[in-house]
Amino acid sequence: MDIILTHSQQSLQSRHSFALPAYARTVIELNDEAQLPNIQWQEPFWILGEGTNTLFLEDFEGTVLVNQLRGVQITEADDAWLVSVAAGENWHGLVCSLSAQGIHGFENLALIPGSVGAAPVQNIGAYGVEVGQFITAVDIWDLQSQQALQWTHADCEFRYRESRFKRKHNRHLLITQVHFALPKQWVPELSYPDLRNLPADVSASELMARVIAVREAKLPDPKRLPNAGSFFKNPVVSAERAQELLSKYPMMPQFFMENGDVKLAAGWLIDQAGLKSAAVGDAAVHQQQALVLVNHGRASGEDLRALARSIQDQVATRYGVTLEPEVRLLSKQGVDANL
Ligand code: EPU
Numbered sequence: 001m002d003i004i005l006t007h008s009q010q011s012l013q014s015r016h017s018f019a020l021p022a023y024a025r026t027v028i029e030l031n032d033e034a035q036l037p038n039i040q041w042q043e044p045f046w047i048l049g050e051g052t053n054t055l056f057l058e059d060f061e062g063t064v065l066v067n068q069l070r071g072v073q074i075t076e077a078d079d080a081w082l083v084s085v086a087a088g089e090n091w092h093g094l095v096c097s098l099s100a101q102g103i104h105g106f107e108n109l110a111l112i113p114g115s116v117g118a119a120p121v122q123n124i125g126a127y128g129v130e131v132g133q134f135i136t137a138v139d140i141w142d143l144q145s146q147q148a149l150q151w152t153h154a155d156c157e158f159r160y161r162e163s164r165f166k167r168k169h170n171r172h173l174l175i176t177q178v179h180f181a182l183p184k185q186w187v188p189e190l191s192y193p194d195l196r197n198l199p200a201d202v203s204a205s206e207l208m209a210r211v212i213a214v215r216e217a218k219l220p221d222p223k224r225l226p227n228a229g230s231f232f233k234n235p236v237v238s239a240e241r242a243q244e245l246l247s248k249y250p251m252m253p254q255f256f257m258e259n260g261d262v263k264l265a266a267g268w269l270i271d272q273a274g275l276k277s278a279a280v281g282d283a284a285v286h287q288q289q290a291l292v293l294v295n296h297g298r299a300s301g302e303d304l305r306a307l308a309r310s311i312q313d314q315v316a317t318r319y320g321v322t323l324e325p326e327v328r329l330l331s332k333q334g335v336d337a338n339l
Pocket residue numbers: 125126127128192218219228229230231232233234253265266267268271288289290291326
């Protein structure tokens with residue numbers, strides 16, 4: 001029987017990038033798929049990768065499973081590279097290694113913190129690219145029924161920062177492997193404002209260097225200043241509502257979506273509401289990007305919750321727009337806590 005590494009009363013502070021002071025009753029480290037049949041599903045239960053999109057607002061009265069499965073396999077098809085990656089691999093490490101091998105497509109997604117297994121859950125995206133575009137299938141271990149499953153791209157139901165994995169009733173699904181197809185014919189995606197002045201014949205490495213430079217200028221390194229990236233999703237409104245807002249606020253950035261709805265920039269709304277200096281205790285709005293909340297050291301879950309609620313209230317009052325958390329907020333019992 002495989003040994004399952006379990007630890008009781010473990011601090012979660014170093015296991016999530018917002019670094020709140022919280023404990024879990026039990027932590028399991030998953031290093032080998034052979035361990036899976038020996039893991040009992042009992043709620044509260046939470047699956048964690050590198051913890052860069054999860055915030056533990058309180059002590060967690062259950063089990064946290066840390067997915068540390070490793071391994072990358074690359075095969076060649078006629079027109080694409082087929083890459084299968086274990087969920088515990090680091091995302092940015094994968095992007096760098098593939099790009100260096102001449103396998104392109106992920107450059108716009110460079111420097112996104114977190115693990116490969118977390119990427120499909122919230123369909124990570126940046127600079128005009130979303131990871132779901134490249135995912136052909138996801139291997140899953142169902143912890144409840146103790147069986148292996150595979151979801152196709154269509155099964156995953158990818159949307160902006162959403163997928164079927166993110167739904168409440170799917171929390172027992174552990175991603176073990178993600179399968180990608182990266183077309184051999186690489187076309188750089190340069191539509192995003194920060195990349196627009198790059199030449200059309202830009203090389204993949206130049207593009208990646210630009211993405212890294214833009215991110216480093218705006219987004220704090222979680223190792224130096226604890227944070228979980230964008231705290232809220234960019235809100236989506238109808239075209240009519242967007243037009244009303246634009247007539248009142250002519251400088252408001254707006255992005256048209258394929259279905260005709262309009263995505264607003266939550267960072268702009270927070271910034272323009274004068275909230276860049278907002279803080280509760282050590283929980284604060286980041287100076288270079290108002291959509292990111294940071295922990296200056298000793299923030300508690302309550303500080304963070306109070307700050308996020310106040311931002312939500314003030315943005316709603318001013319613009320009539322509701323900001324929803326993009327991060328996963330965990331309370332004692334593991335359910336996503338409402339702000
Ligand atoms: N803006 C401000 N003030 C701010 C922040 C932003 O005026 O404090 C304005 C910017 O000038 C720009 C607009 O708002 O006109 C959008 O800002 P930005 O380009 O920085 O991107 P974002 O919409 O705030 C999204 C993603 C990021 C991703 C970037 C680049 C979400 C929730 N966030 O941010 O993803 O890196 O676009 O594609 O969609 C993450 O999900 O954790 C994340 C960092």
